[in-house]
Amino acid sequence: MNTEAFVAGLAEILQVPPETVTLDYKLDSGNWDSVAVLATIALIDEQLNITVPAKDLVSCASVKQLLDLIAARTDQNPAAQS
Amino acid sequence: MKPVRSAIKAIASDLPDRELTNDQLAQELGGDWDAAKILEKTGIASRRIVAPDECASDLAVRAARKLFAAGACAPADVDFLLFCTQSPDFFLPTTACTMQSRLGLSTRCGALDFNQGCSGFVYGLALAKSLIEAGTAANVLLLTGETYSKHINLRDRSARAIFGDGATATLVSAVESDEELIGPFVLGTDGRGGKQLIVPAGGMRNRHTPETGIEKEAEGGNWRSLENLYMNGPEIFNFTLQAVPSAVQQLLQKCGQTMDHVDYFVFHQANRFMLDRLRAKLRIPADKFCLHMESYGNTVSSTIPIALEHARAEGKILPGQKVMLVGFGVGYSWAACMIRFAT
Known part of the structure; x- marks a missing residue:
C-alpha cells in the first residue's frame, strides 16, 4: 500500500496535520470517534479495495496497529490491491 | 396483442408533522456535535417524527388516500394490498387487513404485510410484478411505512441523527406493453x-x-x-x-x-x-x-x-x-x- 497517501487521508479524517500522524500516534488522543471509523473504512475501501472488520478497527490504539491490521487483511486478499 | 406487464402508475408519500432538526438534536444531546457537523457528516438537516399515538399504518393510509385523491385509481379498483413495515400495529392481525377497511378497499382484495427494511420497496415491486404478471391481481397498492423513532432510545444520538419516520403509497398496475417496465x-x-x-x-x-x-x-x-x-x-x-x-x-x-x-x-x-x-x-x-x-x-x-x-x-x-x-x-x-x- 501507499503508506504516505493513507496517512495523509487519515490525518484529514482526524483533522490533524499529516506530520503529527506518526506510527505511534495515539488514535484515541483525538477525533477517533464513530464517524472517524466510518471515514477510515471508506479510506481503506478507496485506496486498497478491502474491508476490515469494524470491531478490529475500533480497537486500534495507534497508527501502527491500524497499519498492521490493514497489512494482515491485504495479505489475505492479494488480488484486491490491483 | 401486447403482453400484460406491470408498471408503476403513481407514487404518493406522507410524513408526520413533527420535525426534529439538527439544532434540536444538538441541544438535547449535548456533547461535541453541533447542527452543522451533523449535517456535514450525515447529509441530513431534519427528520419527521410521529406523535406518540401515531402509527406507521396511519401515515401509510394517508399516503394511499393522497394517491386516490390524485386520481391514480379508485379504492374499489385495488385488488391487492401489500404493506412493508417493521413497525406493525399489532403482533396480529396483519396491519394490511386493518388498512383494507380503513381505506374502503373491496373485500375481494388480497392483503398482507411483509417485514423488510431498507430493501423493502424493491422487494415490494418484485412481489407486485409477480402478482400482476401471473394474472393474480391487476392493481397492487404497495405501501411502505416505518416509525423507527418508536424503536430508538431517546438517548441514542447516533440512530436519532439518521432515521426519520414516513410512509409511501405506490400503485403498480397491469398494462399492455411490448417492453418490460x-x-x-x-x-x-x-x-x-x-x-x-x-x-x-x-x-x-x-x-x-x-x-x-x-x-x-x-x-x-x-x-x-x-x-x-x-x-x-x-x-x-x-x-x-x-x-x-x-x-x-x-x-x-x-x-x-x-x-x-x-x-x-x-x-x-x-x-x-x-x-x-x-x-x-x-x-x-x-x-x-x-x-x-x-x-x-x-x-x-x-x-x-x-x-x-x-x-x-x-x-x-x-x-x-x-x-x-x-x-x-x-x-x-x-x-x-x-x-x-x-x-
Missing part, C-alpha cells in the same frame, strides 16, 4: 448480518421482561435497552461496500447492459456519507445519482419511493428512461431492479 431483479440475503441491525427483545425469541427494558450506556455515549434499535454502523457500512456494487454488476449482467445504459440511479437514501462512497466506487456521475434525504433522513423502506417521486417531479427522470433502484440494509437484505415509467 419493472425488472429484472437481483435479490439477496445474508442472515449472518442480522445481529448488526436489530431490536433484540420484545418479540417471541426474547420476550419483554423488566430486565429487557433497562437502559444501559453503550458505545459513543449512546444509551439503549434490549427493546431498542441497535445499529452497528461501521459493520453495516462494510456490508454495503461489498453487497451494493456486486448487486449492481449482477443486475447489469442480467440486463446485458453497462453503467452507461442506465439513465438514473436511485439508491436507498441511507445517509450522504455512505452514498457518496458508493457513487465514487461505482463511478456514477453526480447528475445521474439521486441524493434526497436532507429534509427527511433515512425513512427505511420509504426512501426510494420518496426520492423516486421527487426526481420525477424535478424532471430528472423522464418517461421511458432506464432507472436503477437499489435497496440494502437490515437483514442483511438487498434488492436491485430496473424500472421505467411508461411513455
Whole structure:
C-alpha cells in the first residue's frame, strides 16, 4: 500500500496535520470517534479495495496497529490491491 | 396483442408533522456535535417524527388516500394490498387487513404485510410484478411505512441523527406493453448480518421482561435497552461496500447492459456519507445519482419511493428512461431492479 497517501487521508479524517500522524500516534488522543471509523473504512475501501472488520478497527490504539491490521487483511486478499 | 406487464402508475408519500432538526438534536444531546457537523457528516438537516399515538399504518393510509385523491385509481379498483413495515400495529392481525377497511378497499382484495427494511420497496415491486404478471391481481397498492423513532432510545444520538419516520403509497398496475417496465431483479440475503441491525427483545425469541427494558450506556455515549434499535454502523457500512456494487454488476449482467445504459440511479437514501462512497466506487456521475434525504433522513423502506417521486417531479427522470433502484440494509437484505415509467 501507499503508506504516505493513507496517512495523509487519515490525518484529514482526524483533522490533524499529516506530520503529527506518526506510527505511534495515539488514535484515541483525538477525533477517533464513530464517524472517524466510518471515514477510515471508506479510506481503506478507496485506496486498497478491502474491508476490515469494524470491531478490529475500533480497537486500534495507534497508527501502527491500524497499519498492521490493514497489512494482515491485504495479505489475505492479494488480488484486491490491483 | 401486447403482453400484460406491470408498471408503476403513481407514487404518493406522507410524513408526520413533527420535525426534529439538527439544532434540536444538538441541544438535547449535548456533547461535541453541533447542527452543522451533523449535517456535514450525515447529509441530513431534519427528520419527521410521529406523535406518540401515531402509527406507521396511519401515515401509510394517508399516503394511499393522497394517491386516490390524485386520481391514480379508485379504492374499489385495488385488488391487492401489500404493506412493508417493521413497525406493525399489532403482533396480529396483519396491519394490511386493518388498512383494507380503513381505506374502503373491496373485500375481494388480497392483503398482507411483509417485514423488510431498507430493501423493502424493491422487494415490494418484485412481489407486485409477480402478482400482476401471473394474472393474480391487476392493481397492487404497495405501501411502505416505518416509525423507527418508536424503536430508538431517546438517548441514542447516533440512530436519532439518521432515521426519520414516513410512509409511501405506490400503485403498480397491469398494462399492455411490448417492453418490460419493472425488472429484472437481483435479490439477496445474508442472515449472518442480522445481529448488526436489530431490536433484540420484545418479540417471541426474547420476550419483554423488566430486565429487557433497562437502559444501559453503550458505545459513543449512546444509551439503549434490549427493546431498542441497535445499529452497528461501521459493520453495516462494510456490508454495503461489498453487497451494493456486486448487486449492481449482477443486475447489469442480467440486463446485458453497462453503467452507461442506465439513465438514473436511485439508491436507498441511507445517509450522504455512505452514498457518496458508493457513487465514487461505482463511478456514477453526480447528475445521474439521486441524493434526497436532507429534509427527511433515512425513512427505511420509504426512501426510494420518496426520492423516486421527487426526481420525477424535478424532471430528472423522464418517461421511458432506464432507472436503477437499489435497496440494502437490515437483514442483511438487498434488492436491485430496473424500472421505467411508461411513455
